[in-house]
Amino acid sequence: MTDPALSNAAASPAAALPAPGGAPRSPFLQIALARLRSFYREPEAVFWSFGFPILLTIALGIAFRAKPPDPVRAAVVAGPRAEAARAALAAGPAMDVQVLGEEAAGRALRGGQVAIVVVPGDPPTYRFDPTNPDSRLAHAVVDDLLEGAAGRRDVLAPRVEHKTEPGARYVDFLVPGLLGMNIMSSGMWGVGWVIVEDRQKKLLKRLVATPMRRSQYLLAFVAMRMLFLLVEVPVLVGFAMIFFGTPLRGRVVDLSALMVLGAMAFAGMGLLVGCRARNSQTVAGLINLVMMPMFVLSGVFFSSQHFPAVVQPAIRVLPLTALNDGLRAVMNDGTSIAALWPEVAVLAVVTAVSFGLALRWFRWT
Amino acid sequence: MEDLAIRCHGLVKRYPPDVLAVNGLDLEVRRGECFGLLGPNGAGKTTTIEILEGLLRPTAGDIEVLGRRWSDDPRGLRARLGITLQETRLPERLTVEEILRLFRSFYARGRTVEAVLELVGLEDKRGARYERLSGGQKQRLAVACALVSEPELLFLDEPTTGLDPQSRRQLWQVVDETRNSGHTVLLTTHYMDEAERLCDRVAIVDHGKVIALGTPRELVARVVGQEVVEFEAPRDGVEEAALRRLPGIQAARRDGPAWTLTVAGLHVAVPALLDHLEARGVPLTALSTHRASLEDVFVTLTGRRLRD
Numbered sequence: 001m002t003d004p005a006l007s008n009a010a011a012s013p014a015a016a017l018p019a020p021g022g023a024p025r026s027p028f029l030q031i032a033l034a035r036l037r038s039f040y041r042e043p044e045a046v047f048w049s050f051g052f053p054i055l056l057t058i059a060l061g062i063a064f065r066a067k068p069p070d071p072v073r074a075a076v077v078a079g080p081r082a083e084a085a086r087a088a089l090a091a092g093p094a095m096d097v098q099v100l101g102e103e104a105a106g107r108a109l110r111g112g113q114v115a116i117v118v119v120p121g122d123p124p125t126y127r128f129d130p131t132n133p134d135s136r137l138a139h140a141v142v143d144d145l146l147e148g149a150a151g152r153r154d155v156l157a158p159r160v161e162h163k164t165e166p167g168a169r170y171v172d173f174l175v176p177g178l179l180g181m182n183i184m185s186s187g188m189w190g191v192g193w194v195i196v197e198d199r200q201k202k203l204l205k206r207l208v209a210t211p212m213r214r215s216q217y218l219l220a221f222v223a224m225r226m227l228f229l230l231v232e233v234p235v236l237v238g239f240a241m242i243f244f245g246t247p248l249r250g251r252v253v254d255l256s257a258l259m260v261l262g263a264m265a266f267a268g269m270g271l272l273v274g275c276r277a278r279n280s281q282t283v284a285g286l287i288n289l290v291m292m293p294m295f296v297l298s299g300v301f302f303s304s305q306h307f308p309a310v311v312q313p314a315i316r317v318l319p320l321t322a323l324n325d326g327l328r329a330v331m332n333d334g335t336s337i338a339a340l341w342p343e344v345a346v347l348a349v350v351t352a353v354s355f356g357l358a359l360r361w362f363r364w365t
Numbered sequence: 366m367e368d369l370a371i372r373c374h375g376l377v378k379r380y381p382p383d384v385l386a387v388n389g390l391d392l393e394v395r396r397g398e399c400f401g402l403l404g405p406n407g408a409g410k411t412t413t414i415e416i417l418e419g420l421l422r423p424t425a426g427d428i429e430v431l432g433r434r435w436s437d438d439p440r441g442l443r444a445r446l447g448i449t450l451q452e453t454r455l456p457e458r459l460t461v462e463e464i465l466r467l468f469r470s471f472y473a474r475g476r477t478v479e480a481v482l483e484l485v486g487l488e489d490k491r492g493a494r495y496e497r498l499s500g501g502q503k504q505r506l507a508v509a510c511a512l513v514s515e516p517e518l519l520f521l522d523e524p525t526t527g528l529d530p531q532s533r534r535q536l537w538q539v540v541d542e543t544r545n546s547g548h549t550v551l552l553t554t555h556y557m558d559e560a561e562r563l564c565d566r567v568a569i570v571d572h573g574k575v576i577a578l579g580t581p582r583e584l585v586a587r588v589v590g591q592e593v594v595e596f597e598a599p600r601d602g603v604e605e606a607a608l609r610r611l612p613g614i615q616a617a618r619r620d621g622p623a624w625t626l627t628v629a630g631l632h633v634a635v636p637a638l639l640d641h642l643e644a645r646g647v648p649l650t651a652l653s654t655h656r657a658s659l660e661d662v663f664v665t666l667t668g669r670r671l672r673d
Binding site: 026027029030031033034037038041042201202203205206208209210211212213365 | 415418419420421440441443444446448450452453454455456457458459463464466467468470471472494510514
C-alpha cells in the first residue's frame with residue numbers, strides 16, 4: 001500500500017521541529033519518547049538488552065579465563081636417594097613433588113593424584129601410563145629435570161616466545177561476537193516485535209487515522225536503535241576492557257560506523273519480518289527462524305571457520321557474520337573500515353534491500 | 366458551505382472470495398447532527414465507518430467527507446476528524462497525559478491536553494499508566510484522543526460497549542457537548558436506548574444496506590406504532606387475521622406461542638384483546654406492554670433481535 005503522506009514526508013523535515021511559540025508540537029519527538037518510555041518501563045526488556053550480555057560475558061570470561069599452567073604432579077618412592085631426586089624435580093618450574101612409600105605411591109598413581117612415580121636408583125625407574133597424556137607430559141618433564149641434574153648439557157638453546165596477550169584469548173573472540181549478537185537480537189525484537197504488537201493492538205491503525213506522518217513512526221525506531229547503541233556499546237565494551245583487558249585496537253569511529261551499519265541492517269530485517277504479520281506469535285516465530293541459523297553459523301561463540309568450505313560462501317553473506325568479523329577485525333586487529341569493504345557491502349545491501357521491501361509491503365491497517 | 370458532513374453513495378466492500386460486507390449503502394449525514402448507525406454484529410457498520418474514516422478502501426462507491434474525497438488530501442482531511450476504533454489498545458506503559466500529549470502532537474490545531482482531560486473527566490488520572498485504568502477510563506481516554514483535534518466530525522465505533530452505567534453517561538455527555546458546539550458525530554451502537562438518547566437521526570443497517578432511516582421517534586411511529594403488546598397463548602385458537610381486525614391493533618406477528626402486537630391506542634386494544642381471547646376460551650399465559658422502541662423497529666423489519 002502506498003500512501004502519499006509517506007512519500008512526501010521526507011520533503012518537509014521542518015514539521016518535526018517545535019512550532020513557533022514553544023507549543024508542544026513535535027510529533028517525532030513524542031513518538032520517540034513514547035518508544036523510549038515503553039522500553040525502559042519494561043524491566044525485562046532492559047535486562048535482556050543490557051544485563052544479559054554482561055552476565056554472559058562474565059560467565060564465559062570466567063570459564064575461559066587465562067589460568068597458570070597446571071603443575072606436573074610426581075611421586076618419589078621413599079629410599080636413601082629419594083631426597084636428592086625430590087630436590088632435583090622440585091627445582092623445575094610448576095612441579096608438585098612428594099615422597100611416598102612404595103605402597104602409597106602405587107595408590108596415588110592408580111588414583112590419578114600423581115601422573116608419574118619415580119623409583120630412585122641407578123638408573124632410576126619411571127612408572128606411568130603411556131596412554132595418559134598427563135603422564136606422558138610428566139615423563140618428559142621429569143626425565144628432563146633428572147637428566148639435567150645428573151649433568152646433561154643442552155646444545156640447542158632455543159628461544160621461547162609465550163603468546164597469551166590480549167587479542168588472542170577466547171574472551172577477546174567472544175566480546176565482539178556478543179556485541180554483534182546483541183545488535184541483531186535487539187534490532188529484530190525491538191523493531192519487528194514492537195511493530196507487530198502495535199498492529200495487533202490496533203494502535204497502528206489508530207495512529208494512521210491521525211495526520212501523523214508514517215515515516216516519523218518508522219524513523220522513531222531507527223532513532224531508538226541509535227540510542228540503544230549509544231548505551232549498550234560503551235557499557236559492554238567498557239566492561240570487557242576493564243575486567244578482561246579486552247583490546248580496542250582500531251579507531252572508535254570505525255567501530256561506531258560498523259555498529260551503526262549493523263544496527264541499520266538488523267532494524268531493516270526487523271521491519272521486514274514485522275511488515276505484514278498480524279499477531280506477535282507469528283512474528284516471534286519468524287524472528288527466531290531468521291536469527292537461529294546466524295547464532296550458530298555466524299561465529300558468535302566459536303569461529304565460523306569450523307564449518308565445511310562448501311557452505312563458507314553462504315556464511316560470508318549472512319549479515320551477522322559480516323558484523324562479527326568486522327567488529328573482531330576492528331577491535332582485535334585494529335583493521336580500518338576501508339579494509340573491511342566486503343563486510344560493509346554485505347551490511348549495506350541487507351539494509352537497503354530489507355528497508356526497500358519492508359516499506360513496499362508494510363501493512364498499516 | 367456544504368451542509369453535508371458525509372455523503373456516501375452506492376458503497377460496496379467485498380472481501381474475496383465471497384464476503385460482501387457492505388452491499389450498496391447510501392448515507393447522508395448533515396453537519397451538526399448526531400447520526401447513529403444501528404444494526405446487529407456483522408451488519409457492516411464497522412466496515413462502513415472505517416471506509417468513511419479513510420482506513421479501508423471501498424470496492425465501489427462514491428464518498429465525500431466534509432466535502433472532500435479521500436484521494437484529494439488525506440492528511441488535511443485526517444486533521445479535521447476525530448476517531449475511536451473498536452478495541453484499540455493504547456501503549457500500556459504510558460500515562461494518560463503522555464498518551465494525550467502524543468496524540469496532540471499530530472495536530473496543528475486543537476484543544477489543550479488540560480481541556481481534553483476535563484472534558485472526559487480524567488483529570489485525577491493524568492499520571493496513571495494506561496495498563497492501570499479501568500475499562501471505562503480506557504474508553505474515555507480513547508475518546509479523549511479523538512477530541513484533541515477539536516474535530517469537525519467525530520467517529521465513535523461502539524463507544525460504550527461493555528461499559529458501566531457511569532462511564533456510559535459520561536460519554537453521552539461528551540457526545541452532547543460535541544454536538545452542541547456545532548460539530549458532527551457519527552456513531553455506531555447496538556444499544557437502542559443509547560441511539561434514542563443521543564441521535565438526531567439513525568440508519569438501521571442489515572446485511573450491508575440501510576433498511577430504515579429517520580429520527581428515532583419517526584422511525585418507531587412509522588415502522589412499529591406507539592405501543593407493543595406481547596402475550597403468550599396456545600398455538601391453536603388464535604388467528605392473525607382475527608387479531609388484526611380488533612380495534613387499535615395495527616399488526617400482529619407470532620413466534621411459536623409468543624405473539625407481538627403493535628398497537629395505536631393501548632386503552633382500546635388491550636380490553637378488546639382480552640375480550641376476544643376470553644370469548645374463544647383461550648387461556649392467556651403472559652401479557653406485557655411497552656412503549657415501542659428502535660429494537661422493535663429492527664425486529665419488525667428483519668424478524669430478528671438485535672443482539673442474538
